[in-house]
Amino acid sequence: xxxxxxxxxxxxxxxxxxxxxFSYAGQEPRVGVRxxxxxxxxxxxxxxxxxxxxxxxxxxxWSRPSLNPFLALxxxxxxxxxxxxxxxLGNDVHEPRTAAHLIPLDRVTLHLPFEVADYVDFYxxxxxxxxxxxxxRPDGEALTPNWRHLPIGYHGRxxxxxxxxxxxxxxxxxxxPGAGEARPAFGPSRRLDIEAELGFVVGVPSTQGDRVPAxxxxxxxxxxxxxxxxxxxxxxxxxxxxxxxxxxxxxxxxISPWVTPLAALEAARVDLPAQDPEPxxxxxxxxxxxxxxxxxxxxxxEVVSRPPYAAxxxxxxxxxxxxxxxxxxxRTGDLYASGxxxxxxxxxxGSFLELSWGGSxxxxxxxxxxxxxxxxxxxxxxxxxAPGVLGGRIGLGEVTGKISPx
Amino acid sequence: xxxxxxxxxxxxxxxxxxxxxFSYAGQEPRVGVRxxxxxxxxxxxxxxxxxxxxxxxxxxxWSRPSLNPFLALxxxxxxxxxxxxxxxLGNDVHEPRTAAHLIPLDRVTLHLPFEVADYVDFYxxxxxxxxxxxxxRPDGEALTPNWRHLPIGYHGRxxxxxxxxxxxxxxxxxxxPGAGEARPAFGPSRRLDIEAELGFVVGVPSTQGDRVPAxxxxxxxxxxxxxxxxxxxxxxxxxxxxxxxxxxxxxxxxISPWVTPLAALEAARVDLPAQDPEPxxxxxxxxxxxxxxxxxxxxxxEVVSRPPYAAxxxxxxxxxxxxxxxxxxxRTGDLYASGxxxxxxxxxxGSFLELSWGGSxxxxxxxxxxxxxxxxxxxxxxxxxAPGVLGGRIGLGEVTGKISPx
Numbered sequence: 001x002x003x004x005x006x007x008x009x010x011x012x013x014x015x016x017x018x019x020x021x022f023s024y025a026g027q028e029p030r031v032g033v034r035x036x037x038x039x040x041x042x043x044x045x046x047x048x049x050x051x052x053x054x055x056x057x058x059x060x061x062w063s064r065p066s067l068n069p070f071l072a073l074x075x076x077x078x079x080x081x082x083x084x085x086x087x088x089l090g091n092d093v094h095e096p097r098t099a100a101h102l103i104p105l106d107r108v109t110l111h112l113p114f115e116v117a118d119y120v121d122f123y124x125x126x127x128x129x130x131x132x133x134x135x136x137r138p139d140g141e142a143l144t145p146n147w148r149h150l151p152i153g154y155h156g157r158x159x160x161x162x163x164x165x166x167x168x169x170x171x172x173x174x175x176x177p178g179a180g181e182a183r184p185a186f187g188p189s190r191r192l193d194i195e196a197e198l199g200f201v202v203g204v205p206s207t208q209g210d211r212v213p214a215x216x217x218x219x220x221x222x223x224x225x226x227x228x229x230x231x232x233x234x235x236x237x238x239x240x241x242x243x244x245x246x247x248x249x250x251x252x253x254x255i256s257p258w259v260t261p262l263a264a265l266e267a268a269r270v271d272l273p274a275q276d277p278e279p280x281x282x283x284x285x286x287x288x289x290x291x292x293x294x295x296x297x298x299x300x301x302e303v304v305s306r307p308p309y310a311a312x313x314x315x316x317x318x319x320x321x322x323x324x325x326x327x328x329x330x331r332t333g334d335l336y337a338s339g340x341x342x343x344x345x346x347x348x349x350g351s352f353l354e355l356s357w358g359g360s361x362x363x364x365x366x367x368x369x370x371x372x373x374x375x376x377x378x379x380x381x382x383x384x385x386a387p388g389v390l391g392g393r394i395g396l397g398e399v400t401g402k403i404s405p406x
Numbered sequence: 407x408x409x410x411x412x413x414x415x416x417x418x419x420x421x422x423x424x425x426x427x428f429s430y431a432g433q434e435p436r437v438g439v440r441x442x443x444x445x446x447x448x449x450x451x452x453x454x455x456x457x458x459x460x461x462x463x464x465x466x467x468w469s470r471p472s473l474n475p476f477l478a479l480x481x482x483x484x485x486x487x488x489x490x491x492x493x494x495l496g497n498d499v500h501e502p503r504t505a506a507h508l509i510p511l512d513r514v515t516l517h518l519p520f521e522v523a524d525y526v527d528f529y530x531x532x533x534x535x536x537x538x539x540x541x542x543r544p545d546g547e548a549l550t551p552n553w554r555h556l557p558i559g560y561h562g563r564x565x566x567x568x569x570x571x572x573x574x575x576x577x578x579x580x581x582x583p584g585a586g587e588a589r590p591a592f593g594p595s596r597r598l599d600i601e602a603e604l605g606f607v608v609g610v611p612s613t614q615g616d617r618v619p620a621x622x623x624x625x626x627x628x629x630x631x632x633x634x635x636x637x638x639x640x641x642x643x644x645x646x647x648x649x650x651x652x653x654x655x656x657x658x659x660x661i662s663p664w665v666t667p668l669a670a671l672e673a674a675r676v677d678l679p680a681q682d683p684e685p686x687x688x689x690x691x692x693x694x695x696x697x698x699x700x701x702x703x704x705x706x707x708e709v710v711s712r713p714p715y716a717a718x719x720x721x722x723x724x725x726x727x728x729x730x731x732x733x734x735x736x737r738t739g740d741l742y743a744s745g746x747x748x749x750x751x752x753x754x755x756g757s758f759l760e761l762s763w764g765g766s767x768x769x770x771x772x773x774x775x776x777x778x779x780x781x782x783x784x785x786x787x788x789x790x791x792a793p794g795v796l797g798g799r800i801g802l803g804e805v806t807g808k809i810s811p812x
Contacts, residue, residue: 118565123649136648144647149590150580154649155561155656159524159737160614169615171732174556174686184555186686208566208658209575209810235732241550242542243529243560244650247732250561252614280580280592326577326641326653331565404615 007036011395015388018258071203110257189232196350217317256397413442417801421794424664477609516663595638602756623723662803
C-alpha cells in the first residue's frame with residue numbers, strides 16, 4: 001500500500017497507477033501518475049538519480065505533453081516503469097524527495113492523455129447487438145449472420161476524441177423524412193445517446209502487411225480507458241445504410257483522463273462467456289481473455305445502469321487479431337473500443353436506446369420524470385472499477401460529459 | 407511558361423506546381439515542388455533573400471518532412487507561395503540561383519506528402535452507387551433512400567494510407583460461408599479490387615462543435631490528390647452489414663506523391679450534374695462546384711477504364727459541409743475522398759467490381775486474357791489530368807501499386 005495520504009485502500013492505490021497528462025500552475029502539460037487524490041509529476045521524480053532500471057529514459061518521455069512517446073517504448077519499459085513507481089510510491093523512504101511532486105488532483109488540469117492515431121469501434125456485446133438489431137430491424141434476425149464469426153467493427157473519427165469533462169454540443173443533422181414527407185428531417189438531434197464502452201490503447205506499432213496474433217495482445221496494447229461513444233440515433237438511423245455510422249457518431253467521443261495499464265488488471269481477468277460456434281483459428285484465445293470490470297452509468301448523479309464488462313462476447317485480443325488479419329498496421333496511439341457494454345438485465349444496458357427500447361419505453365428517475373434520450377444540460381458520468389491485486393478495487397477514472405445546446 | 411528545361415507545355419508547367427515531400431542523396435525528407443521532370447528543393451530556394459511576400463516563413467515550413475506545417479498556414483499563405491513560385495520558375499532572371507536546386511525526378515525518393523489525420527471516404531458517384539447497389543443487392547432498390555439527400559461517407563484507416571509505388575500485399579480475411587458450409591471462408595482475398603478516386607486535403611482546421619459551410623471549401627481545403635482505395639470485395643461483402651466496410655478497405659489506400667493546389671484547378675471547374683431533389687440548404691452550392699478531371703486506369707500498362715470526374719453527383723464542397731454539419735472538427739492533414747469515380751459508359755467504370763459486373767462478365771485485355779479481379783503481380787496505375795489555365799493540361803501525379811502475394 002502507498003505511503004501517500006489517503007491512497008491506501010482507495011481506488012487509486014499502488015495496484016492501479018494509471019497514467020495521464022496534466023498541467024499545473026501555467027506550466028506545459030506533461031505525464032502524471034495518479035495516486036489517491038494526487039497526481040505525481042512523473043518526469044520530475046524520474047529525473048532524480050538517473051533513469052530507473054538503467055533502461056528507458058522515463059524522465060524524458062514523461063516530460064512530453066502526451067503519453068505517446070512512453071507508449072511507444074513497449075512492454076519491457078512499461079514493466080520497468082511500473083516496478084519503479086511501486087517502489088517510489090510504496091516505500092516510504094522515497095517520501096521526502098517525492099512528496100513535493102504530488103499535486104492535489106483538484107489543482108491540475110487534465111488533458112487528453114494520448115494523441116489518438118486511428119480510432120476503431122467494435123460491437124462486441126451480444127446483448128447490445130441483439131437489442132439494437134431488435135430495435136432497428138424488428139422484422140429481421142436480431143444478429144446479422146456474420147456476428148458470431150467475427151468481431152464487427154468500423155473506423156470512427158480520431159480527431160473528435162476528447163477528454164472527460166469536455167462539453168458535448170448536441171449535433172445537428174439529417175434524419176429520416178417524417179410520414180408523408182419527401183424531404184429529410186433536419187435539425188438538432190432528438191435522440192442523443194451514450195454508449196458505455198471500454199477503450200484499448202495501442203503502444204507498440206506493427207508493420208503494414210503483417211498480422212498481429214491474438215497472443216501478442218499484451219505486447220501491443222498498453223492499457224485501457226473507459227469511453228463514452230456519444231451517438232445521435234436519429235442521424236445514425238438515416239445515414240447508416242449501406243456504409244455504416246458516420247455523423248451519428250463523429251461529433252464527439254469522450255475518454256477518461258487516465259489510462260490504466262494492463263498490468264493493473266491482472267486480478268480482473270476472467271474467462272470469456274462461451275463462444276458458439278468456435279471462432280476461426282486466428283480468433284481463438286485461451287482462458288482469462290475477458291475482464292471483470294463493473295460500470296455505472298450516472299445521469300445527473302443518479303445511477304441508471306450497471307453494465308458488466310465481463311459479459312462481453314468478444315475479447316480485446318480477438319478484436320486486435322481481427323483488426324490486423326488483413327495486414328492493417330497499428331500505430332502508437334491507436335484506440336479501439338469494445339462497443340456498448342450491455343448485460344442480460346434491463347438495468348445493465350449501456351445505452352439509452354436500449355434502456356428506453358428505442359424511446360418506446362421511457363424509464364423513470366427518482367424525481368419521477370420519465371426519460372428516453374439526453375436533454376440539454378444533462379450530465380453523464382461513466383464509472384468503471386475492477387478487482388485489484390491488493391484485494392480491493394481499482395478505479396479506471398471517470399468519463400463525464402454535459403450536453404450543451406446545438 | 408517555365409524556363410525549366412522540358413517543363414513548358416508539359417503536364418507540370420507553371421499552371422500546376424504541385425507539392426510533395428522528397429529525399430535525395432541521404433538528406434532528410436523535405437518539401438519539393440514539381441516542375442517538368444524536376445523537383446525543386448523548395449526550402450533551399452525560399453531561403454534566399456528572406457521569406458517571399460514578407461509573410462509566411464516558407465523556408466521553414468518547407469524544410470519539414472511533411473506538408474502539414476505548410477497546409478496549416480491557410481489560404482493567404484498558399485496564394486503568396488504560389489505567386490512566388492510562378493515568379494521564381496517563370497521569370498528566367500531567377501534561373502542562375504534556382505537551377506542548382508532542381509533535382510531530376512528519377513534521382514529522388516518521394517514520400518507520403520502529408521501526415522493523414524482522419525481519412526473519410528465518400529460515395530459520391532451516382533453511377534458507381536447504382537452499379538454497386540445492383541451487384542450487391544440485386545433484389546432491392548439500387549440506391550438507398552438517403553443517397554440523393556446526403557453524400558454518404560464513412561471513416562477509413564488513416565494509418566494505412568501509403569504513397570504511390572508502395573507494394574500492396576493481398577489481404578487475408580473472412581468471406582461468406584460457401585454453399586452448404588457453416589463456417590466462413592478464410593484465406594487470401596479472391597476479389598481484390600481498386601477504386602479510382604480523388605482525395606481532398608484539408609489544411610485549415612475547424613473548431614469542434616462548429617459547422618464549416620460549403621462556401622468555405624477553399625478556405626479549408628488546400629488541394630487534391632488522386633487516390634486508389636484498394637478493396638477486397640469478398641471480405642467487404644461478408645463484414646459490411648450493419649456497420650459498413652472495415653477490413654475490406656483498411657489494408658491499404660494509395661495516394662499520389664503530389665498534392666495539386668485548388669488554385670491550379672481554376673480552369674477545370676465545371677457545373678455539377680443536376681441534383682434532384684434539390685439538397686437541403688446546407689448542401690447547396692453554386693455554379694462550377696464540380697471539376698473536369700479525366701482519369702485513366704491502367705492494368706499492367708493497358709488502359710482499362712477512363713472515369714470522368716466531371717460526372718460526380720456530389721461536389722467536394724458539399725462533402726465538406728456534410729462532414730462537419732454535426733460539429734465534427736477538421737484537422738490539418740484530414741483527407742477525404744470522393745468514392746469511386748464511374749461514368750455512364752462501361753469503359754468509364756472506376757472499379758473492377760463494376761468493369762466485370764461482380765465477376766460475372768470478365769473483360770478482355772489486348773493479350774486476349776479475360777480478367778475480373780486483381781492477380782498477384784498486377785500493377786495498377788491511375789492517371790489524372792485536368793485543363794490548366796495556360797490552355798493545356800495539368801497532371802495530378804500518378805498513383806501506382808503492385809499486388810504482392812499474401
